[in-house]
Amino acid sequence: MFKQLNLRIVLVLVLILTGSIVKAQSPDKIEESKVENLISKKISMDKEGKFKDRFTIQLYYGEIDGAKRAKASYESTSMSWEANMEYEAPNFKIWVGSYRNKLEAERALIEIKKEFPNAFILKP
Structure with missing residues (x-):
């Protein structure tokens, strides 16, 4: 939408x-x-990140139950970036943040990897 x-x-x-x-x-x-x-x-x-040409960090990729757990786990941390659940058949993804450039995303990834070691940067 x-x-x-x-x-x-x-x-x-x-x-x-x-x-x-x-x-x-x-x-x-x-x-x-x-x-x-x-x-x-x-x-x-x-x-505001209205255009989808930005970097984001993916925390999870898989079934909906795991996605809900990963999102809840992220939201329970003190990190300020917004987490979104995206659906790409047949899996769900948890994406965090919207970064203008890769440097911003890499700085955020350092903090996020402390809690989510499998997180990685992507450009949707």
Whole structure:
């Protein structure tokens, strides 16, 4: 559901920017405030991790019962990264965090491996 919503948001932004570019070719002026507003929205969405081009850490891959246990175990720790349960037939995955670059993910992985030695970095 989130993937479809994010895709729709990106498509709307692309259409708006494309329309702005086409309009820029005409003699009419574009309101700079609209362009700046769109750019700031895109930057904030990027910071919030709305686009799925980020690194994450996988804690578990398998059946739902094990996934629930792994997620509960992670949430009982004092780590601040958000844990999500993803489903890819026929298995469930527990993913932690959304990191802009591999360095951020590697720093988090050092802490996570203390509790979850089989965790690893992936880029979905």
